[in-house]
Structure formats: C-alpha cells, structure tokens
Amino acid sequence: MRMPRVNGGMQSTFAPMEKRISALKDNDHTSGMIFDVQRFGIHDGPGIRTIVFLKQCPLSCWWCHNPEGIFHSRDLMYFEYRCTKCNLCIDICPEKAITPTPKGVAVDRDICNKCSKCSEICPTDALVGVGREITVEELMEIVERDLLLYDRSGGGVTFSGGEPLAQPVFLKKSLEECKAREIQTAIETSGYAPRRLFDAISKEVDIFLYDLKLIDDNEHRKYCGSSNVNILCNLKTLILEGRGKDLIIRFPFIPGITDSESNISALIKLLPSLKGVKEIDLLPYHDASEKYARLGLEYKMNVHTAPSELILKTTKERLEKIGFFVKIGG
Numbered sequence: 001m002r003m004p005r006v007n008g009g010m011q012s013t014f015a016p017m018e019k020r021i022s023a024l025k026d027n028d029h030t031s032g033m034i035f036d037v038q039r040f041g042i043h044d045g046p047g048i049r050t051i052v053f054l055k056q057c058p059l060s061c062w063w064c065h066n067p068e069g070i071f072h073s074r075d076l077m078y079f080e081y082r083c084t085k086c087n088l089c090i091d092i093c094p095e096k097a098i099t100p101t102p103k104g105v106a107v108d109r110d111i112c113n114k115c116s117k118c119s120e121i122c123p124t125d126a127l128v129g130v131g132r133e134i135t136v137e138e139l140m141e142i143v144e145r146d147l148l149l150y151d152r153s154g155g156g157v158t159f160s161g162g163e164p165l166a167q168p169v170f171l172k173k174s175l176e177e178c179k180a181r182e183i184q185t186a187i188e189t190s191g192y193a194p195r196r197l198f199d200a201i202s203k204e205v206d207i208f209l210y211d212l213k214l215i216d217d218n219e220h221r222k223y224c225g226s227s228n229v230n231i232l233c234n235l236k237t238l239i240l241e242g243r244g245k246d247l248i249i250r251f252p253f254i255p256g257i258t259d260s261e262s263n264i265s266a267l268i269k270l271l272p273s274l275k276g277v278k279e280i281d282l283l284p285y286h287d288a289s290e291k292y293a294r295l296g297l298e299y300k301m302n303v304h305t306a307p308s309e310l311i312l313k314t315t316k317e318r319l320e321k322i323g324f325f326v327k328i329g330g
C-alpha cells in the first residue's frame with residue numbers, strides 16, 4: 001500500500017490562502033476545522049492558556065510533530081494496541097478499505113474516503129477520527145470557561161496548528177471575539193502567508209510565537225517544502241511596525257537539519273536586526289514516527305533521538321551572549 005507523503009503532491013503555494021483574503025471582509029463563515037482544544041496549557045505563551053489547534057498547513061516540514069494538523073480534512077488514526085479484532089469496522093466501511101491482519105486491521109489509505117463510519121462504530125477507540133468543525137461561538141463557549149485563570153496568570157488563548165493562518169476567516173473572527181472579551185491572544189505561526197493576509201490578521205494578535213527554522217532559502221525549500229522569503233518579509237514587517245516586543249522566536253532544534261553550524265550562525269547574525277525581540281525558545285526535536293504510522297503517513301526523518309543536552313546548552317549560551325533570554329522548550 002502506498003504511504004502518502006506529507007503534503008505529497010500538494011502545491012505549497014499561496015493559492016488557497018489568497019482565495020480567502022477577500023473572505024476576510026465577510027465574517028459569515030465563522031466555523032473552522034480544528035483537531036484539538038487543550039485547556040490549562042503552560043507552554044504556548046505566558047500564563048495559563050487554552051490552545052486551539054487548527055487543521056491545515058501549507059508547509060511540509062520533515063519533522064512536524066503535529067501531522068494530524070497538516071490536512072484540512074478529517075484524518076483517521078489507528079491504534080493497533082487497542083484493537084480487539086471485533087471486525088465491526090470491516091463490515092461498516094463503504095469502501096471496503098479495511099482488512100483483517102494477524103494483529104488487528106489494516107486501512108488502505110488510497111481508497112479510504114475519511115467518512116469516519118469506522119471510528120464511530122469502533123468500541124475501543126482503536127480507530128479515531130481526528131478533526132472536527134467548530135463555530136466561533138462554540139469555541140468561545142470553551143474559551144470563556146477559564147476567564148478567571150487567564151486574568152490571574154496573565155494567560156489567554158493561543159491559536160496553533162497546523163498553521164492557524166491557513167484558516168484566516170475563522171482565525172480572524174476568533175481573535176476579534178477574544179479581543180471583545182479582553183482575552184489576550186497569541187498565534188503559533190510559521191509566518192508563511194501572503195503579506196495582505198498576514199497584515200490583516202496580525203493587527204488582532206497580541207503575541208506571536210514565530211518559528212524560524214532554516215535561514216538559508218534552499219535548505220528551507222528542501223526541508224519545509226517552500227521558500228522562506230515571505231516568512232522573513234512578514235517578520236521584518238512586524239519589526240518595522242514596532243511589534244518586536246510582542247514576538248517570541250521559536251527555533252526547532254532538529255538534529256542533522258536545523259542544528260548545523262551554518263544555520264545557527266545565520267540565526268545569530270539575523271537576530272540582532274529583530275529590534276525589540278527579547279526571547280528565543282529552543283524547541284528540541286522529538287520522534288513522531290509513531291504518530292505518522294497511526295495516520296498512515298510517511299515519516300521522512302531518519303533521526304529518532306532528541307538532541308543532546310550539551311548542544312542545546314551550548315546554543316543557549318551563544319544566544320544569551322548576544323543578549324537574548326533563551327528557554328529550552330516552549
């Protein structure tokens with residue numbers, strides 16, 4: 001069976017995002033596709049936060065640890081250890097995409113239409129549908145449960161993903177509704193979006209958790225599927241607008257890819273130009289191969305171990321030396 005490549009065949013262009021720019025003015029479409037909402041988060045911005053994970057991402061980073069956030073559509077995850085071989089899913093699948101195996105079942109992803117009938121009938125959650133549509137109103141109902149916690153901790157709501165900018169209409173309306181309730185907002189973003197769209201959204205955002213992965217454009221194209229020119233341009237625009245103080249740079253520390261001396265040196269060269277930025281978070285790689293297998297996706301990384309504490313500490317010290325507050329982890 002073919003293992004779908006992450007974003008395989010997907011054009012990493014702005015075309016789908018461009019189409020939505022005009023829709024930004026029309027907030028009738030107020031539902032979005034998410035794959036999780038986590039309350040009481042402490043790693044994705046200041047204080048205690050609700051983290052909203054939006055589906056869909058235009059990039060295809062080899063190490064992405066949220067592969068269930070790559071596609072806009074609902075995904076199907078299979079947890080073999082939970083399967084009791086009851087075969088209910090086999091009988092209900094309209095596409096005959098599920099077959100028995102000695103250890104459970106196998107899903108043919110080429111013919112699965114992601115209808116979720118199997119996950120709805122599976123008694124043990126061995127098959128789980130990932131992703132659901134939610135309206136802004138429904139989201140606000142969840143977000144409002146922790147108003148007191150946000151106030152007391154200096155927290156708020158973080159929109160993550162996937163790439164939250166890939167659903168700009170839903171994101172903008174959600175940000176506006178948070179603002180109306182005086183809830184602090186953050187987005188966890190690659191910054192990969194058309195300039196006009198980025199500008200329209202950024203005005204509604206209090207804090208940016210902005211990923212910088214690879215400074216060399218060719219490397220970025222190779223490992224993330226697209227050029228970084230627009231990412232750096234959106235970042236510089238934020239700096240020119242005096243938003244540096246609202247930015248936390250996030251650097252995924254990926255062995256053999258982002259941790260090269262040339263990439264770290266290029267980052268150290270770039271950072272002083274980001275006026276107002278004070279904090280950099282080093283995000284150590286962790287192996288996500290199991291998640292990819294459960295989704296039936298190809299995992300391109302051949303490194304499965306986390307970076308050594310020594311190299312993280314050395315990089316932290318180098319960044320501190322040029323005046324930044326550095327955290328290891330989010």
Ligand code: SF4
Binds near residue numbers: 095
């Ligand atoms: S999601 Fe639908 S088509 Fe896919 S395996 Fe399950 S029942 Fe079959």
Ligand code: SF4
Binds near residue numbers: 104123125127
């Ligand atoms: S319905 Fe669930 S438990 Fe039963 S065979 Fe299918 S995956 Fe396994």
